[in-house]
Amino acid sequence: MTTLTVNGIGRTVSSTPDTPLLYVLxxxxxxxxxxxxxxxxxxxxxxVLVDGEPVFSCITPVMLLEGRDIRTLEGLGTAEAPxxxxxxxxxxxxxxxxxxxxxxxxxxxALLERIPHPGDDDILTALEPQLCRxxxxxxxxxxxxxxxxxxxxxxxxxx
Amino acid sequence: xxIRRVVFILVLLSVAALAAxxxxxxxxxxxPINPPAASSFDRASIERGxxxxxxxxxxxxxxxxxxxxxxxxxxxxxxxxxxxSTNITPDPQTGIGLWSLEAFSRAMREGLDREGRHxxxxxxxxxxxxxxxxxxxxxxxxxxxxxxxxAEAPPNELPFPINIRLVLAGWxxxxxxxxxxxxxxxxxxxxxxxxxxVEGLAHCGACHTPRNLMGAEIRSEEFAGGEAEGWTxxxxxxxxxxxxxxxxxxxxxYLRQGWQADHGVALGPMQPVVENLADAxxxxxxxxxxxxxSLGAPDGISPQxxxxxPDASGQRPQSAGWQAAVSAPAAGESEGRxxxxxxxxxxxxxxxxxxLGGVDLALSTTLAAEAPRNLLNIILLGxxxxxxxxxxxxxxxxxxxxxxxxTALLGYLRQDVASKPAWPELPDAIAAARRAAxxxxxxxxxx
Numbered sequence: 001m002t003t004l005t006v007n008g009i010g011r012t013v014s015s016t017p018d019t020p021l022l023y024v025l026x027x028x029x030x031x032x033x034x035x036x037x038x039x040x041x042x043x044x045x046x047x048v049l050v051d052g053e054p055v056f057s058c059i060t061p062v063m064l065l066e067g068r069d070i071r072t073l074e075g076l077g078t079a080e081a082p083x084x085x086x087x088x089x090x091x092x093x094x095x096x097x098x099x100x101x102x103x104x105x106x107x108x109x110a111l112l113e114r115i116p117h118p119g120d121d122d123i124l125t126a127l128e129p130q131l132c133r134x135x136x137x138x139x140x141x142x143x144x145x146x147x148x149x150x151x152x153x154x155x156x157x158x159x
Numbered sequence: 160x161x162i163r164r165v166v167f168i169l170v171l172l173s174v175a176a177l178a179a180x181x182x183x184x185x186x187x188x189x190x191p192i193n194p195p196a197a198s199s200f201d202r203a204s205i206e207r208g209x210x211x212x213x214x215x216x217x218x219x220x221x222x223x224x225x226x227x228x229x230x231x232x233x234x235x236x237x238x239x240x241x242x243x244s245t246n247i248t249p250d251p252q253t254g255i256g257l258w259s260l261e262a263f264s265r266a267m268r269e270g271l272d273r274e275g276r277h278x279x280x281x282x283x284x285x286x287x288x289x290x291x292x293x294x295x296x297x298x299x300x301x302x303x304x305x306x307x308x309x310a311e312a313p314p315n316e317l318p319f320p321i322n323i324r325l326v327l328a329g330w331x332x333x334x335x336x337x338x339x340x341x342x343x344x345x346x347x348x349x350x351x352x353x354x355x356x357v358e359g360l361a362h363c364g365a366c367h368t369p370r371n372l373m374g375a376e377i378r379s380e381e382f383a384g385g386e387a388e389g390w391t392x393x394x395x396x397x398x399x400x401x402x403x404x405x406x407x408x409x410x411x412x413y414l415r416q417g418w419q420a421d422h423g424v425a426l427g428p429m430q431p432v433v434e435n436l437a438d439a440x441x442x443x444x445x446x447x448x449x450x451x452x453s454l455g456a457p458d459g460i461s462p463q464x465x466x467x468x469p470d471a472s473g474q475r476p477q478s479a480g481w482q483a484a485v486s487a488p489a490a491g492e493s494e495g496r497x498x499x500x501x502x503x504x505x506x507x508x509x510x511x512x513x514x515l516g517g518v519d520l521a522l523s524t525t526l527a528a529e530a531p532r533n534l535l536n537i538i539l540l541g542x543x544x545x546x547x548x549x550x551x552x553x554x555x556x557x558x559x560x561x562x563x564x565x566t567a568l569l570g571y572l573r574q575d576v577a578s579k580p581a582w583p584e585l586p587d588a589i590a591a592a593r594r595a596a597x598x599x600x601x602x603x604x605x606x
Contacts, residue, residue, distance in 0.1 A: 017497060018497045018498075018500050018501040019501070020501060039505060040505055040506055040554075041553075041554035042552060042554065050558055050559055051558065053557070053558030054558065055558045055559040056554050056559075059501070059502050059503075059505065059554065059559075060501075060502065060559040061497065061498065061500075061501030061502060063494070063497060063498070063501070063564075064498065064502075064559055064560055064561065064564050065559075129554070
């Protein structure tokens with residue numbers, strides 16, 4: 001039994017402690033945002049946030065995660081009420097096959113929490129570990145830029 | 160009266176000594192020249208210079224991240240402070256455009272700039288001084304035919320008195336005794352070529368030889384291992400910690416492609432070195448391997464045969480199954496073993512050969528090394544993809560592994576996989592490596 005905090009909610013999981021987080025998320029907690037791509041920590045399709053930092057959930061056993069703050073795509077918004085990054089990714093029509101997008105969004109989320117107004121260099125550097133086979137990179141970069149602008153505007157309006 | 164006379168004589172002697180020191184330390188400027196046109200150098204010379212510049216790693220230190228090639232400005236951390244590399248493009252104001260061949264050769268051989276100021280030995284003139292006239296001429300032709308770039312290097316950040324360049328005259332008097340390269344007639348041409356490059360332009364000892372408190376290489380301990388930019392530069396030759404002795408073929412392969420299955424992957428400051436050597440002439444790299452192999456191996460170490468990975472048709476594991484499968488640990492096994500099984504085994508136990516699989520950790524020099532620093536750097540920084548070269552990659556685990564998990568993992572790797580005594584003071588080593596790795600993981604470990 002391992003206790004995890006996923007998207008702010010405490011969950012007790014029965015998978016063995018060496019089970020990769022990705023399998024626990026998808027098979028046990030039915031959070032299917034993170035995807036199995038390469039299984040080797042090389043493509044980024046499985047990226048989630050742990051204490052605000054992106055990690056590859058396919059090579060992260062749950063035994064490392066007790067007491068830590070795990071966030072997945074589902075924690076950023078819903079289909080009805082998408083979060084700012086999710087909305088921007090939809091507006092820019094970033095998805096071709098869409099398989100990499102959850103990981104892209106999670107790594108972009110970590111970037112925007114660290115650098116709210118990223119330059120293109122920041123975006124490219126941050127997303128470098130995330131692979132997209134369809135070649136939608138230009139749209140993805142635009143979406144991150146748009147999300148940053150939208151978030152800045154929203155926080156201006158909220159002042 | 161007598162005391163006054165003694166004091167007077169002492170003062171006189173000190174003044175004389177100071178004057179002598181100044182005479183020794185003083186070097187005149189070499190007259191500036193009009194920057195020569197790139198077309199004034201012959202093509203063969205430029206091409207030869209380009210390959211020598213690769214072996215000398217010129218661009219590696221003389222290029223800042225994101226900056227123009229050879230335009231300098233790279234911050235080089237030293238135990239004494241930060242030194243910034245200079246612009247060696249032929250810009251007349253900020254580069255070496257006004258330097259004659261004579262001035263360039265004097266810098267390489269004596270560590271003086273055109274105006275006669277002493278250069279810091281972060282510029283390894285203690286090695287470059289071996290370079291032949293002909294090679295200096297080719298290097299000069301290569302550098303002076305580059306596009307000039309206007310770029311002023313930031314001022315060095317060094318404390319007093321090291322910030323006074325005259326002090327370097329004393330350093331040179333103590334530690335710098337250049338001699339022209341003398342071939343060993345009893346050895347073959349490849350050995351002599353290899354030694355010339357290894358000891359000279361390639362300046363291997365600058366990292367792989369330990370340095371004394373004043374930053375000079377300890378010549379009596381040549382290749383006994385050193386340190387560079389937070390990485391251990393492993394001992395070479397008879398000092399080597401390799402599990403399987405290096406052969407000439409293995410050295411050649413490692414230097415050219417950047418990894419070798421029986422030893423490991425070139426990382427940290429060695430990564431740009433092998434990237435340079437990948438483009439250098441094959442026979443020069445082979446000569447370096449030939450010479451390095453002649454340095455010998457530690458006594459008592461015996462070559463052991465390694466089981467070849469299943470590579471024949473039908474034997475290579477199909478990717479999907481192997482990616483998903485981790486070797487399931489039995490109940491009650493150590494935490495380190497569990498972490499390894501879940502986080503590392505899908506590559507390091509995959510039986511896929513390099514660069515597609517992970518290094519065989521039982522053979523890794525990194526695990527056999529005296530200190531855990533390189534292993535920690537690899538875990539914290541990962542192995543970013545190398546631009547334009549086929550090389551292994553590895554994700555970093557800085558965010559997913561806390562210190563306790565890392566301690567457990569290193570304990571397992573060191574004792575159970577490498578069969579070596581535990582590394583002492585692991586928590587301190589982990590904290591130090593995390594501090595050093597933090598800026599680059601924050602900026603994205605991938606360069």
